[in-house]
Amino acid sequence: MEISAGGVVFRKENGACWIQMIQDRYGKITLPKGKMEPGETEEETALREISEETGIEGEIVEPIETISYRFTHPKHGLMDKRVHYFLVRAVGGNLHAQIEEIRGVEWLEPREAWRQQVQYGYNNNDSVLRQALSRLGIEVSGDEMG
Template sequence: MREISAGGVVYRKTGDLLEVQLIQDRFGKITLPKGKMETGETVEQTALREISEETGIEGVIVEPLARIGYHFQHPNAGNVQKEVHYFLVEAVSGELHAQVEEIRGVEWLSPAEAWRQQRQHGYDNNDGVLRKALEKLGIEVHD
C-alpha cells in the first residue's frame, strides 16, 4: 500500500523576530504538521489544509523543501510505503491552537530552540527538512 502525505515548516516574522512552528504528536515526539492527501487534492493543498487543521494557522507556500519516504507496518493494511512532501510555509493568519484529536501541542519557537528540540526530541528523518528550511530563512544550524 502507498500513502502520500504533505506538510510543512511554518514560520512567521514579527518585526525582526523570526519564529518556527513545531508540534508535539500523539506519541510525544516533536515533529512538523502533516497529514494524508485527500482525493482530488494536490500535495500543496494537502500541506496547507493539514497545517490549518492541526495548528489553526493559515499559510502560503514559499517553496518546496523535501520529499521523504519510509515504510511502516500498519495493523490492518500491512506494509505501507509512505511518501511525505514538505514545503516552506509562511504564516499569514490564524490563531495558534492544537487539534487535540491528532496532536498534543503546538508552539512558536526561536530557530535555535526549534533546532534544539528537533535534535533532542524529533524524528531523525525531519532533521534534514528543518535544517533546509532554516538555511532558506538565513539561519545556520550546528549539531
C-alpha cells in the same frame, strides 16, 4: 503507497523569526503533515493539514524536500509513505492544537526549534528542518544543542 504533505511553518515579527513545531500523539516533536485527499495537490494538502492541526493559515513559499519511509499500519501492515514538505509562511489564524491528532503546538525561536528536533524529533525530519532554516538565513549544525 501513502502520500502525505506538510510544512515548516514560520512567521516573522519585529525582525524575529519563529518556527512552528508540534508534539504528536506519541510525544515526539515534529512538523504538521497529513494524508492527501482525492483531488488535492500536494500544496493544498500541506496547507489544509497545517490549518487543521494548528489553526494557522499559511501560504506556500517553496518546496523543501520529499522524504520516504516505511511504517507499520495497524490494518495494512508494512506500508511505504512519501511526505512532501514545503516552506510555509503563516498569514493568519490562531494557534491551537487539534487535540484529536496532536498533543500541542508552539512557536519557537529557530535554534530552539532545531534543538528540540534533534533531541525529541524524528531523524528523517532533521534535513527538512535544516533546509527550511537555511532558506530563512539560519544555519544550524547537526550536533548543535543550544
